[in-house]
Amino acid sequence: MKHVKTINGSTLKDSLKKGGCGECQTSCQSACKTSCTVANQSCEKN
Amino acid sequence: MIHKFSLFGTNIVMDVNSGAVHIFDDVAYEVLEHYENNSHERIVELLSPKYSSEEIDEAIKEINSLKAEGMLYSEDVYEETIALWDQKPVVKALCLHICHDCNLRCKYCFASTGDFGGQRTMMSAEVGKKAIDFIIRESGSRRNLEVDLFGGEPLMNFEVVKEIVDYAKSREKEFNKNFRFTLTTNAILLNEDIKNYLNENMQNVVLSIDGRREVNDKMRYRVDGTGCYDDIMPKIKDMAQSRGQDNYYVRGTFTRENLDFSEDVLHLADQGFKQISVEPVVAAKDIGYDLREEDLPVLYEEYEKLAYELVKRKKEGKGFNFFHFMIDLSQGPCIAKRLRGCGSGHEYVAVTPEGDIYPCHQFVGNTEFKMGNVMEGKLNTDIQEHFKGSNVYTKEECSKCWAKFYCSGGCAANSYQFNSDINIPYKVGCELEKKRVECALWIKSQGF
Ligand code: SF4
Ligand code: SF4
Numbered sequence: 001m002k003h004v005k006t007i008n009g010s011t012l013k014d015s016l017k018k019g020g021c022g023e024c025q026t027s028c029q030s031a032c033k034t035s036c037t038v039a040n041q042s043c044e045k046n
Numbered sequence: 047m048i049h050k051f052s053l054f055g056t057n058i059v060m061d062v063n064s065g066a067v068h069i070f071d072d073v074a075y076e077v078l079e080h081y082e083n084n085s086h087e088r089i090v091e092l093l094s095p096k097y098s099s100e101e102i103d104e105a106i107k108e109i110n111s112l113k114a115e116g117m118l119y120s121e122d123v124y125e126e127t128i129a130l131w132d133q134k135p136v137v138k139a140l141c142l143h144i145c146h147d148c149n150l151r152c153k154y155c156f157a158s159t160g161d162f163g164g165q166r167t168m169m170s171a172e173v174g175k176k177a178i179d180f181i182i183r184e185s186g187s188r189r190n191l192e193v194d195l196f197g198g199e200p201l202m203n204f205e206v207v208k209e210i211v212d213y214a215k216s217r218e219k220e221f222n223k224n225f226r227f228t229l230t231t232n233a234i235l236l237n238e239d240i241k242n243y244l245n246e247n248m249q250n251v252v253l254s255i256d257g258r259r260e261v262n263d264k265m266r267y268r269v270d271g272t273g274c275y276d277d278i279m280p281k282i283k284d285m286a287q288s289r290g291q292d293n294y295y296v297r298g299t300f301t302r303e304n305l306d307f308s309e310d311v312l313h314l315a316d317q318g319f320k321q322i323s324v325e326p327v328v329a330a331k332d333i334g335y336d337l338r339e340e341d342l343p344v345l346y347e348e349y350e351k352l353a354y355e356l357v358k359r360k361k362e363g364k365g366f367n368f369f370h371f372m373i374d375l376s377q378g379p380c381i382a383k384r385l386r387g388c389g390s391g392h393e394y395v396a397v398t399p400e401g402d403i404y405p406c407h408q409f410v411g412n413t414e415f416k417m418g419n420v421m422e423g424k425l426n427t428d429i430q431e432h433f434k435g436s437n438v439y440t441k442e443e444c445s446k447c448w449a450k451f452y453c454s455g456g457c458a459a460n461s462y463q464f465n466s467d468i469n470i471p472y473k474v475g476c477e478l479e480k481k482r483v484e485c486a487l488w489i490k491s492q493g494f
Contacts, residue, residue, distance in 0.1 A: 001108045001111075002071075002104055002108070003070065003071045003073055003074035003101075003104060003105045003108050004059075004068050004069070004070055004071070004074055004105075004108050004109070004112065005068065005069045006066060006067070006068045006112075006117065007067050007068065007069060007375070007490060007491060008065065008066055008067040008375040008376060008490075009064075009065075009066055009117065009376075010061075010064035010065055010066050010115075010116055010117055010120070011064075011065045011066075011375060011376050011377075011378070012063065012064055012065030012381050012384070012451060013063070013064050013065065013116070013120070013123070013381075015065075015379075015380035015381045015382075016123075016124075016127065016380075016381055018380065020380060020382035021380075022136070022138065022188060022382075022383075022393075023188065023189060023190050024190075024379055024383060025139075025190075025192060025226075026138065026139040026192060026388065026389045026393055026394045
């Protein structure tokens with residue numbers, strides 16, 4: 001493509017297939033303790 | 047749903063439901079402006095004074111093909127999948143309030159300077175062990191369990207910390223569990239022995255400091271009113287260094303009194319810290335240092351400034367991590383987690399020195415939310431279900447929000463503090479969150 005550069009594909013939809021194991025870290029624990037950004041967590045399976 | 051914005055000359059387009067993120071050039075970005083409501087011919091007509099019809103034509107075709115591939119204007123297919131993951135609730139993370147007391151008297155402390163609105167008390171090893179038994183039992187088949195050793199100031203009750211950690215470890219094998227510990231401390235009591243112990247036993251250490259000396263000392267002071275910066279800075283530096291600048295966070299809070307908080311983040315970076323988290327205060331409305339809607343424009347600018355500086359430093363090989371700008375686009379959490387958020391009140395609970403269970407550390411002391419006691423071991427499942435049932439689709443604001451799969455519905459405690467309802471998010475928090483996600487996407491677009 002000439003006008004659009006894709007920097008990330010349909011990763012959310014793809015995660016439907018493997019998701020939901022629940023082994024990952026809970027959000028607040030890692031650093032924040034007052035507010036929540038879940039997207040910066042990582043998946044245990046990666 | 048799509049979300050588009052320009053920052054520092056880069057046009058970024060996110061397809062909310064698929065998770066795709068694109069950089070558009072100016073023609074394509076303008077085409078997108080008209081794309082949904084106009085025919086191909088009409089778009090060419092509208093934009094042709096500015097761009098050649100060939101370029102416009104190409105851009106439209108590229109957008110068409112992204113749409114066909116499900117990477118633009120894709121449908122939300124997740125709401126019905128929530129039910130699939132709706133298993134019996136499991137508790138997999140604990141926040142242990144090792145001590146409801148503190149050797150500082152920080153002005154903004156949500157724990158009311160350590161006592162959480164109650165007595166100054168210490169957790170006994172017995173309660174701590176019962177809490178470990180409780181999470182082992184309530185976690186079902188989950189293997190990875192997290193325990194955050196929290197306060198007040200947990201190092202004021204360090205012997206109990208050690209006993210609890212030993213006990214948890216001694217149970218791992220039998221129950222097929224893997225405990226991960228985090229300790230949050232103000233660093234006042236750190237010494238060589240404690241440092242070594244923490245490095246051996248804690249997966250993560252959270253070290254509280256707000257940034258510049260004058261900012262830190264105005265908020266974080268001792269019982270006698272003197273600031274703690276000079277005391278803690280060398281200890282925190284040493285701790286971070288001893289962990290190889292990884293698996294820790296320096297954690298600060300900004301308030302209305304330092305709206306220029308990017309200076310504090312950069313101050314911490316200049317001190318050599320690589321893992322930095324500085325966050326907006328959670329405070330009652332009109333308490334003085336609470337962040338207000340009128341502060342938002344300044345705060346937006348601060349986040350942008352910080353993103354710009356961060357990229358600049360990364361290019362120079364002097365980068366650092368800013369927790370709220372870290373987004374793992376390709377390997378981040380699965381959608382199941384993104385819909386649910388922090389897990390407070392069902393996956394994650396807090397335990398007080400007396401063993402009382404609350405949905406999270408921010409709810410401690412609000413007896414309406416008391417869920418039980420570890421000594422009795424029974425959980426109030428109504429409260430648990432109430433929290434578990436809350437997700438980005440049950441919150442009206444969130445279901446319409448483009449940032450929902452990144453923010454995951456915000457902080458229940460914040461929502462409750464401001465709107466007396468865990469399902470109505472706190473507006474200022476939302477606006478800041480959205481700005482942070484934009485900045486994070488821009489950082490990605492720059493290759494970092
Ligand atoms: S930013 Fe606000 S509205 Fe959007 S998902 Fe987060 S809490 Fe919900
Ligand atoms: S409700 Fe807020 S403070 Fe409590 S665990 Fe969730 S994000 Fe953290």
